[in-house]
Amino acid sequence: MTSVTSGGDIVELTLDGFAHGGAAVGRLPDRRACFVAYAIPGERVRVRITDDRRRWARATLVDVLEASPDRVTPPCPLFGPDRCGGCTLQHIAPARQAQLLGGVIADQLRRIGHIEVPGDGTVEVLRPNPADGLGYRSRARFTVTRSGRLAFRKARSHDPIVIDDCPLLVPAAHDLLARVAAGWRRVTQVALQVGTDGTGTLAVRTNGRPAPPPTDVPTVVQARNRPAHRDRDTHVRYEVDGRRFVADATSFFQASVPAAELLVDLVRRFTAVQPDARVIDCYAGVGLFSVALAADGAHVTAIEASATACADARTNCRRLPVTVVRRDLASPPEIDHPVDAVVLDPPRIGAGAEVMSWIAALGPVRVTYISCDPATFARDAAMLVAAGYRLARIVGIDQFTHTRHVELVAGFERHPQ
Numbered sequence: 001m002t003s004v005t006s007g008g009d010i011v012e013l014t015l016d017g018f019a020h021g022g023a024a025v026g027r028l029p030d031r032r033a034c035f036v037a038y039a040i041p042g043e044r045v046r047v048r049i050t051d052d053r054r055r056w057a058r059a060t061l062v063d064v065l066e067a068s069p070d071r072v073t074p075p076c077p078l079f080g081p082d083r084c085g086g087c088t089l090q091h092i093a094p095a096r097q098a099q100l101l102g103g104v105i106a107d108q109l110r111r112i113g114h115i116e117v118p119g120d121g122t123v124e125v126l127r128p129n130p131a132d133g134l135g136y137r138s139r140a141r142f143t144v145t146r147s148g149r150l151a152f153r154k155a156r157s158h159d160p161i162v163i164d165d166c167p168l169l170v171p172a173a174h175d176l177l178a179r180v181a182a183g184w185r186r187v188t189q190v191a192l193q194v195g196t197d198g199t200g201t202l203a204v205r206t207n208g209r210p211a212p213p214p215t216d217v218p219t220v221v222q223a224r225n226r227p228a229h230r231d232r233d234t235h236v237r238y239e240v241d242g243r244r245f246v247a248d249a250t251s252f253f254q255a256s257v258p259a260a261e262l263l264v265d266l267v268r269r270f271t272a273v274q275p276d277a278r279v280i281d282c283y284a285g286v287g288l289f290s291v292a293l294a295a296d297g298a299h300v301t302a303i304e305a306s307a308t309a310c311a312d313a314r315t316n317c318r319r320l321p322v323t324v325v326r327r328d329l330a331s332p333p334e335i336d337h338p339v340d341a342v343v344l345d346p347p348r349i350g351a352g353a354e355v356m357s358w359i360a361a362l363g364p365v366r367v368t369y370i371s372c373d374p375a376t377f378a379r380d381a382a383m384l385v386a387a388g389y390r391l392a393r394i395v396g397i398d399q400f401t402h403t404r405h406v407e408l409v410a411g412f413e414r415h416p417q
């Protein structure tokens, strides 16, 4: 294809698509797709080409010539190109962000998984967070500047941008963040976690000798090749849907509690366990789904690789019919009983071929897949479909409002034999 543009050129475009990653998409005069961050489908824009490839191009926004009615004033002063890379959709009204991310889920399923969304082909994205998309995050991970200040990374860069506060954080986190914002030495990463009762913990990575944390907040210090050092009780406490959970500073917990409540509700409805059903909860974390499914009458095997998450899951699932198995699913365990349903909630890289074929071989009637990446989900979903399952339902969850990320829950059913 002959390119009619090259790097540095300024062109005018009408944008009509939205890509995984959060850029709006238009067509250059030679029909190549051009990705423009900080723009919105429907807008007419002037852009500067920054990356000119054979099949596509990337451009930066120069001017908005015709603005979308969904363009809004970003709520955070650190939003924008060359500024904080955490949120890249704050210029879009939250309801439209959710709609665009639903389109991304459907598009990834079609392109990567070759699977059509059941029903009318669209994926509804539910919005459990506050309507303005602020004050919902109970976890944040920071890098540390040379001068010992907490920072996020700039958009498309490893450069730090100092953070004094973040409007996405839950109210209780602001005070905690102010107490720990500076004074870090020999530290590469600080993760803050805040429970629904206001308890806060830090998980800190050091690049050498553990440095005493400059804070009275309970802290786990993880130094390379050394056991983690815990300063006091490093658990936070959450209440989700009336149930209490503990999670260590190093255990995973969902980033938004309202979204966690919605996830639990969807997992229960999609998995629809009968009394005494046998369920495997893969990537179980501290047992968020295991607790709910066991309370619904299932016998659950919760599989999780992290030692602290397994210990927390045993606490959270006590007195419920849940067996917690510490195992890396890179080599899935043998299961010596029939399995009615499998729930899986892998990290962003997805589950992969080994785990998906193990699940298919277990032959559950239902598989409920929770994902925070529509692309790896679509790849894994294709394997389930090839193994005789059909996608019965799929819902998106706007769990990470103002960011390019989206959560989803998908329910698969085995075709009758």
Ligand SMILES: C[S@@+](CC[C@H](N)C(=O)[O-])C[C@H]1O[C@@H](n2cnc3c(N)ncnc32)[C@H](O)[C@@H]1O
Residues within 6 Å of the ligand: 251, 252, 253, 254, 282, 283, 284, 285, 286, 287, 288, 289, 303, 304, 305, 306, 309, 327, 328, 329, 330, 345, 346, 347
């Ligand atoms: C997205 S979290 C889900 C946790 C839980 N389902 C929840 O909703 O709170 C993924 C979990 O998978 C675990 N994990 C990551 N890789 C794993 C692996 N290869 N085998 C088993 N567990 C793994 C992580 O420790 C983490 O707890």
